[in-house]
Amino acid sequence: MTNQKTIAVLPFVNISNTIDNEYFCDGITEEIINALAKIKDLLVTSRTSSFYFKNKKVTSHAIREKLNVATFIEGSVRVSRNKMRITVQMIDAENDFHFWSETFDRQVGDIFAVQDEISLFIAERLREYIGHIEIEDKLVEPLDVPVAIYREYLKGRYFLMKLGYDNTCKAIEIFEDIIKKAPNFPNSYLDINQGYTYMGTMGLLPAFEAYKKAQPYLQKALELDPYSSRSQLNLSWIECWQNWNLKKAYEHANNALEMQPTDDIYLTISNFLTVEGKLDAARNYLDKALQLDPYAAINHHYKGFLYYLKEEYDSAIPYLKKALDLDPMLPFPPIYLGISLLMLGKSNEALAYFGSLKGISVIDLTKLGGETMCYAKLNETEKCNDGLKELETYLTTALVDKALTFLILVNALLGNNEKVVDLIEQAYNSRLPLILILNPSPILKPIKNHKRFKEIMLRAIPDNNNYKFSKKYKQSLLSDVEINRYSTDLEQIMMDYKLYLNPDLSLKDLASYLELPANYVSQLLNQGFQKNFAEYINIYRVEEFKDRIILEENSELTIMAVAYDSGFNSKTVFNTFFKKIEGITPNTYLKNSKAN
The missing domain is CATH 1.25.40 (Serine Threonine Protein Phosphatase 5, Tetratricopeptide repeat)
Known part of the structure; x- marks a missing residue:
């Protein structure tokens, strides 16, 4: 069964009049992925696997099967001069129905605030359906650069993530230009370092030459921002592969993991454990990386490499071949694919x-x-x-x-x-x-x-x-005593105010009645009632429907009319929850009621 606390953000679609805004859409998608990945209990599919589906028509079933997620986000972006319209919708991958759809009309100049607003909106609405996750007040920190430069930066990221020699050189050229205009912006230095490291690793440049070019940019980035997740991750690589200090390497990787648990951090920790010969532990971390990024060629390669090290050569070969299917230019799999055949x-x-x-x-x-x-x-x-x-x-x-x-x-x-x-x-x-x-x-x-x-x-x-x-x-936000007390208070509020009749009721609305932060109420529902927000509220709505549908005054109304009066705002959600709670369809329930 798919973990309910799993989500993918598919690439937002560019519906602007110009193709130049493609990189702007990709940048917004990537930033939302990064923001959601900061939520500790949420498993967010990494960029590589999400972008595997860019420009592809795909069903909810395929998303669930291929990415192993319960929920996914789709969106579109239209930019016209200084205005942008971003439409976002959240879809249940298993039952193929839309939880909600929202449109944000904003100024392009507010892009950082909008990215944070959308990320928080997704997180809070997601929590209402999947149960407690702790959400910080802010998920996207504004960058200290003008929006015009940030848009140029997104263009550089667009080319960097397209990979290949020409695209990487184009990206580095853009980042170099940004450094001239904004010398204190650390991201450009980190991305140039990434570009040269990629070309050296892939053999697109001699490794020694590429790493030598990359090093000054990393050092400058670390001077400007040593405490970001990416900086900590880079420091962990240096401590392991250059300084041979595993203790410090683990410390920096752990810091990065606390900030933003992403697949490349899990892969890095797997690398370190491999160095120590702890192959079973390494495979556990690698499996986490694969769960978050199942279409990353390097993750499949490393799974094959671990099987190779364990002398399970027959198991290694399919993963190494899969890595090459995903990225034929990845230089590592051919080594171990050939050696595995040799050792067999x-x-x-x-x-x-x-x-x-x-x-x-x-x-x-x-x-x-x-x-x-x-x-x-x-x-x-x-x-x-x-x-x-x-x-x-x-x-x-x-x-x-x-x-x-x-x-x-x-x-x-x-x-x-x-x-x-x-x-x-x-x-x-x-x-x-x-x-x-x-x-x-x-x-x-x-x-x-x-x-x-x-x-x-x-x-x-x-x-x-x-x-x-x-x-x-x-530590737990609420003690057991507080959970018991607030559970009683919440039940009374629901009886007195019938909040569930409001079809737009949110977790934040519910929290305001208890005078508690939303994080606390999410935990209260999870631990006090063993339910997420949607389940808790929809149980009340189903009971309301059952009370109303048998009333003589409602005999002329359709089932859905009574469902809407009971607080539901979607036919799919109503039918799904009713059958889940009662075990039968609303139609069957009504027939049984009339028969009795």
Whole structure:
């Protein structure tokens, strides 16, 4: 059964007269996703998976099945000069009915306030149907830049998220221009850092060159805003992969998770746990990342990688193939897909696979390294030695990390244990990140107890068993005594004022009668009555309907007329809740009542 506290925000549709506003729509969607992701108990589908459905016609059933969410948001944006109209609707993915639809007519200059207003509106109305979630007073902080620059920034984000070399370069160019106009705006620096890091990781630029270009922008962003979720996440990467300090890496990742629990943070924590060899815990965090972003290629790759590390090669291969289906240019899956075939004893099949690689996998040595591993397994000594010699030529280039990785793996397959440890020491002395993923490698099992290997691993990754995650939870807003007292008060208010007859009644309205914040009343309904707002109110409405429908004075009215008089404002909602509560349809109930 789908978790009710799950939601996806599909890309808002641009219905403006100009295609240039496409990036504006994407930016609003992304900001609402980020805002809702700050709500601790709400599982929000990440951007990658939500935008998988951009410009696609899709049913509620498909959204539920593919994203595993109970609810989703659709919207549209029309911009005309300085005015914008944003229409938002919330849809029950399981029963395919609209909870509500709302239109916001606002000035473009109020974009930050509008994003916060819409995010809060969605969160508060969602809470009325799914039960208690704690909502902060503000979900979107206004950025300290003029709206004109912010619109340029959204244009840069639009190109950055389209990926590819040309789009990323275009995005960096836009962000560079924004930095000239707004040098204290940290987001532009973070996004340039992201752009260069992406190109280095994907082989679109030499990794060493790309990371060197990225570093100053990250440092400037951290100077301007060290405490944002993205800054904390970047700091966690630096502490792990550059400083080899897992304790601090976990601390920064935990800080980011507290601010905004997103899939890339769960993936990052999974990475750190993998470094420690805690593969079951790593898979738990990775599954969380996949739940939030099931269409992210990197998440599927890492699931396959974890199966590979656990030597479950048959299970690894489908995930690695899925990753390549989603992103054929992702450089990591081909390595472990080919090695998984090799470790399954399918050496010739693995050789054919590595030989078929084109493009990025040729540039990053995967084809050469993979074939050399296969020759080692097939005892084709001459071809293997030729491959080793060619790999060694890359030890003085920007591809030293990948060259050393394959040299280590090939020599391990050949049983050259002392040579393997020499190469690992070379990697350690050069502070190469590959050191951190050697410990759990199944191919290196024969040297796990080698004295020098253990010494290197201990220097690189000290015992971190004490670095456990401890998620911080706030104390309950209301005590048990207060819940009992306010439950009694609420029941009396409902009897006295019959608030449920108001079809537009909201959780905030109910809270005003109790003189409590909405967060408290949400918890009160959840713990005191084991119901969400919609269930609590609609039970009263159903009882009201049952009382009214048998009255002689209402005999000429239709069922829906009586339902509307009882406080319902939707036929679908009425029928759904009535059957859920009574177990039969309203028509059947009426027939039974007349028969009696």
